[in-house]
Amino acid sequence: MKMWVYITRRILLIIPVIIxxxxxxxxxxxxxxxxxxxxxxxxxxxVGYAQNVLCTSLGIQQPGTCPNPAYYNGVHQLxxxxxxxxxxxxxxxxxxxxxxxxxxxxxxxxxxxxxSGSLHITTVxxxxxxxxxxxxxxxLFIILALAIPLGNYSAVYRNRPIDQAxxxxxxxxxxxxxxxxGTLLLLGVTAAxxxxxxxxxxxxxxDYWYGSWAPSFCFPGSKYPSFIGSYxxxxxxxxxxxxxxxxxxxxxxxxxxxxxxxxxxxIAFGAIAAILRFVRxxxxxxxxxxxVRTARSKGVPERxxxxxxAGRNSLNVTITVLGLTFAGxxxxxxxxxxVFHLRGIGLLxxxxxxxxxxxxxxxxxxxxxxxIVVIANIVVDVLYAYLDPRVRLG
Amino acid sequence: xxxxxxxxxxxxxxxxxxxxxxxxxRRTLYFLSRNVLAILGIGILIFLIGVAxxxxxxxxxxxxxxQYYCGTYTGVGSSSSGSVIGCTSVCxxxxxxxxxxxxxxxxxxYNPSLVAPTIDLAHLHGGPLPLGSLTVQLAGSSFFSIYQxxxxxxxxxxxxxxxxxxxxxxxGLVLGSVAGYKGGYTDEVIMRVTDIFLSIPGLLLVLVILxxxxxSFPTLWGRILILIGGFTVTWWPIYTRIVRGxxxxxxxxxxxxxxxxxxxxxxxxxxxxxxxxxxxxxFVQMSLDVGAIPLAVAAxxxxxxxxxxxxxxxxxxxxxxxxxxxxxxxxIQCQINSSCYFPWWQLLFPGLIVFLFAISVNxxxxxxxxxxxxxLRR
Numbered sequence: 001m002k003m004w005v006y007i008t009r010r011i012l013l014i015i016p017v018i019i020x021x022x023x024x025x026x027x028x029x030x031x032x033x034x035x036x037x038x039x040x041x042x043x044x045x046x047v048g049y050a051q052n053v054l055c056t057s058l059g060i061q062q063p064g065t066c067p068n069p070a071y072y073n074g075v076h077q078l079x080x081x082x083x084x085x086x087x088x089x090x091x092x093x094x095x096x097x098x099x100x101x102x103x104x105x106x107x108x109x110x111x112x113x114x115x116s117g118s119l120h121i122t123t124v125x126x127x128x129x130x131x132x133x134x135x136x137x138x139x140l141f142i143i144l145a146l147a148i149p150l151g152n153y154s155a156v157y158r159n160r161p162i163d164q165a166x167x168x169x170x171x172x173x174x175x176x177x178x179x180x181x182g183t184l185l186l187l188g189v190t191a192a193x194x195x196x197x198x199x200x201x202x203x204x205x206x207d208y209w210y211g212s213w214a215p216s217f218c219f220p221g222s223k224y225p226s227f228i229g230s231y232x233x234x235x236x237x238x239x240x241x242x243x244x245x246x247x248x249x250x251x252x253x254x255x256x257x258x259x260x261x262x263x264x265x266x267i268a269f270g271a272i273a274a275i276l277r278f279v280r281x282x283x284x285x286x287x288x289x290x291x292v293r294t295a296r297s298k299g300v301p302e303r304x305x306x307x308x309x310a311g312r313n314s315l316n317v318t319i320t321v322l323g324l325t326f327a328g329x330x331x332x333x334x335x336x337x338x339v340f341h342l343r344g345i346g347l348l349x350x351x352x353x354x355x356x357x358x359x360x361x362x363x364x365x366x367x368x369x370x371x372i373v374v375i376a377n378i379v380v381d382v383l384y385a386y387l388d389p390r391v392r393l394g
Numbered sequence: 395x396x397x398x399x400x401x402x403x404x405x406x407x408x409x410x411x412x413x414x415x416x417x418x419x420r421r422t423l424y425f426l427s428r429n430v431l432a433i434l435g436i437g438i439l440i441f442l443i444g445v446a447x448x449x450x451x452x453x454x455x456x457x458x459x460x461q462y463y464c465g466t467y468t469g470v471g472s473s474s475s476g477s478v479i480g481c482t483s484v485c486x487x488x489x490x491x492x493x494x495x496x497x498x499x500x501x502x503x504y505n506p507s508l509v510a511p512t513i514d515l516a517h518l519h520g521g522p523l524p525l526g527s528l529t530v531q532l533a534g535s536s537f538f539s540i541y542q543x544x545x546x547x548x549x550x551x552x553x554x555x556x557x558x559x560x561x562x563x564x565x566g567l568v569l570g571s572v573a574g575y576k577g578g579y580t581d582e583v584i585m586r587v588t589d590i591f592l593s594i595p596g597l598l599l600v601l602v603i604l605x606x607x608x609x610s611f612p613t614l615w616g617r618i619l620i621l622i623g624g625f626t627v628t629w630w631p632i633y634t635r636i637v638r639g640x641x642x643x644x645x646x647x648x649x650x651x652x653x654x655x656x657x658x659x660x661x662x663x664x665x666x667x668x669x670x671x672x673x674x675x676x677f678v679q680m681s682l683d684v685g686a687i688p689l690a691v692a693a694x695x696x697x698x699x700x701x702x703x704x705x706x707x708x709x710x711x712x713x714x715x716x717x718x719x720x721x722x723x724x725x726i727q728c729q730i731n732s733s734c735y736f737p738w739w740q741l742l743f744p745g746l747i748v749f750l751f752a753i754s755v756n757x758x759x760x761x762x763x764x765x766x767x768x769x770l771r772r
Contacts, residue, residue: 020590028606036609171760174682175752177689177711179696180745183718331595335693349598350697353605366602370594377593 006385014374019092021370025363026091030084032359038074040104040359049074098122100364107358109351115231121364125345127233129368132333132344134239136372138257139264139271139329147272148311148318151279155287156306166276173273178332182266182339189262225249232343263340271329275321282317286310316388323380327373345369415670425765432761438754446548538708540743546708551751554622554709555687559680561626566633567676571664573634574641585638588631596628597690603627604699614702621701625690629683636679640672647671674766678759685755687711688748710751713744 029037038049052065060066075081079090094100100121103110115124154163227235227247234243241260244253286292287310295309296302333346341347345365352361412420426432573584591599603624611620644650650667658666692711694701696718702709721741 016586017590017593020587021594024590024594025602028602031606033609171753171756172749174756175685175689175749177692177696177714177745177748179693179718180714180741180749183721183741187721327593327595328597331597332693334597334601334697338697349601353601353697353699355700357605359605362602362605366594366598369598373593373595 003386007382010378010381014378017374018371021367021374022092022095023088025095025367026088029091029359029363030087034075034080035071036357036359037078037080038071041078041101042074095367100125100367101360103361104356104358107352107356107361108354109348109358109361112351113231113348121360124231124348124361125364125368126238127231128343128345128348130234130238131240131342132337132346134241135260135264135267135333135337135342135344136330138260139267142264142268143271143275143322146268147275147279148315150272151276151318152283152306152311152314154276155280155283158284163280166280170273170276173269173271173276176269178266178270178335179339181269182263182336185262185266186339225252259340260342263336263342266339267329267332267336270332271325274325274328275318278321279314279318282314283310286314289313316384319380319384319387323377323384326376326380330369330373330376333369422762422765426761429761429764431757432765435754435757435761438750439758442548442751442754443552445545446552449545449549540713540739543708543713543744544710544747547710547713547747550618550708551688551691551710554618554691555684557622558625558629558687559683561622562629562683563633563676563680565626565630566635566637567669569630570634570637571641571669571672574638575645575660575664575668581638584634588634591628591631592635594628597693599628600624600690601694601697601699604694604701608701617702621691625687632679632683633676636675637672640675641668644668644671674762678763678766681755681759681762685752685759689752691715692748710744710747714748717741717744 035049035051042049048068049071050068051071053068055062055064055066058066058068079087102118102120103115103124105115105118109115113124150166150169154166157163225244225247227243227249228240229235232240234240236246237243241253241256244250244256292305292310295305300309333344334350335346336342337344337346338350345368348361349365349369352358352365569584569588573581604620607620607624608617611617645668650663653663653667688709688711690711691701691709692715695712696715702712717740721737
């Protein structure tokens with residue numbers, strides 16, 4: 001099979017998965033009380049959406065409660081009185097055509113992120129996605145840069161101190177919750193650096209590592225540079241670090257990168273725990289294979305045997321494991337982003353599950369995270385097929 | 395006469411050739427006992443289970459009642475600079491009811507000599523000893539003893555994590571063995587559904603389920619039930635995948651074929667031959683997951699999601715999660731003021747409990763994996 005045929009086939013195969021995921025979220029949405037659905041569509045500021053209200057509040061001079069026309073109109077307009085299959089089809093169609101609804105102006109998330117009025121959820125997600133992707137890219141880099149060499153070393157020096165150290169690191173990665181490690185690192189950095197001014201004005205080390213951008217007082221005239229928009233979305237690409245670099249503002253780019261360093265490390269630390277062991281075990285298996293013995297017996301230097309013969313062949317497993325753990329790794333973003341107050345989809349999700357739920361944002365963010373995982377899995381599969389031709393030939 | 399000799403003969407035969415499954419278990423235990431870390435993990439786990447048993451059997455108060463102290467938490471300056479406003483009585487309140495007005499004297503159930511009216515903030519903040527240390531709640535005006543939370547939380551944490559893992563493993567075992575054994579369309583459908591569930595990040599699915607359903611379950615047991623249900627929904631696909639993979643190997647074995655040739659029905663083959671011989675990887679995964687669940691609960695609580703009806707709930711993850719924001723706020727104050735009162739034990743002890751539980755479970759499961767896999771035995 002040619003590579004492009006394989007890729008096309010793989011992409012076509014995810015359509016049922018995506019529809020399945022949307023069906024699950026639809027099932028959850030349909031568990032919501034109708035009142036909540038109306039609120040998340042029409043917003044909190046409008047009239048109440050209780051099914052029955054006091055008659056006097058509707059202008060009917062009569063004791064007791066009467067059916068609320070706002071409720072029934074809303075139910076009719078949203079098609080909630082139609083059969084469940086029709087609702088499902090509507091839901092899938094709207095999800096596929098990126099019609100994900102609008103944010104709730106009264107929700108905690110809207111207030112915290114300073115949305116003026118009701119925005120389209122896809123717009124909000126579009127503003128915040130690049131922040132999350134940048135963080136993911138940096139942590140992925142840290143994972144690969146640490147897990148593969150460490151795993152190889154601990155296989156080569158099996159049961160020696162470096163192997164034991166890697167073991168302990170792996171165990172603590174499993175056992176230390178991300179929020180605890182993040183807070184401890186913040187504490188450590190604060191203790192080590194003491195009072196550090198972020199930009200000449202009075203600030204402190206804690207603030208220095210906190211948030212996606214330097215506080216506004218760091219900029220002359222309390223104004224952010226022109227390439228940062230009203231919701232901190234940046235032009236032209238939307239990726240904050242990249243855009244600051246493109247605009248020639250190197251200090252801002254460095255600042256943004258530095259703020260992502262600790263969170264990326266915390267995310268990576270949890271993921272390395274799982275990947276390290278797999279790399280070690282697959283390396284141990286490969287090291288016992290015949291071609292490694294052949295390479296050794298024909299006098300290839302040991303370093304080259306480890307790096308070229310064994311290392312490259314154990315890479316397949318690494319990539320598979322990376323794909324398998326990606327969902328867990330992405331699931332950690334809400335916590336890490338709220339520990340470090342980084343802007344991103346995770347923080348958005350963390351804000352939208354606060355007492356004034358914003359169901360639109362909750363479902364939007366979940367769907368987006370799932371899409372990221374699905375796409376990452378395709379990339380992993382394609383990479384795997386590229387590295388191991390047996391996959392696409394078989 | 396014959397009635398007495400027959401069991402004796404059977405016993406001798408049993409002794410001579412033990413059941414291969416039991417022999418396997420003995421081998422596993424032998425290799426496990428040679429792994430120092432696994433023994434350490436088992437020791438810690440036995441201690442924690444002992445704590446839970448102690449809490450159930452000997453703790454005078456019920457698991458849903460916490461001693462609750464009021465005080466004003468300033469966190470800045472010397473320890474005695476704060477003042478206690480409106481503290482009039484010692485209070486214990488059951489979980490599941492809203493917290494009472496903050497009018498409780500700072501007293502200590504384990505040190506009755508320190509009972510009010512000596513209002514002493516130094517004592518309220520606790521000290522470096524775990525038995526006397528208090529942890530702060532989110533509002534910053536109420537405290538409970540970390541020791542008490544540790545003892546009472548043991549029951550809740552162990553209950554929640556074991557029931558989630560048991561439920562997930564049961565579902566996974568049934569679906570995975572059916573998918574692996576039947577093959578064809580059954581396999582295809584079950585595995586595609588599993589793929590769909592696996593592609594939603596687990597923690598997010600739990601969050602969404604809790605956000606949607608929690609409004610309809612206001613009681614304590616209702617909340618614990620949806621917590622268990624929500625985690626089970628995210629946890630079963632992993633087990634299904636593991637079991638299916640294992641069953642695909644097991645079903646090709648000769649003894650399965652022999653059983654089928656002897657005319658055994660599908661149910662019997664699955665329950666007597668395939669499932670018992672596919673269980674070991676499931677045990678490893680189960681032992682791994684038991685430790686991960688308090689961490690996941692802690693993560694959800696940390697995000698500000700109130701699972702339990704009361705803020706003041708004795709669950710290990712909850713304690714650890716709630717201590718973090720309080721400590722962070724003190725940290726900010728410590729940055730601004732050069733001298734500050736920093737209650738490090740409020741972060742250390744709850745965090746240590748969760749960490750110890752998770753890491754001991756990991757030691758055990760790693761030891762199990764090594765003992766079960768001949769290639770990894772040292």
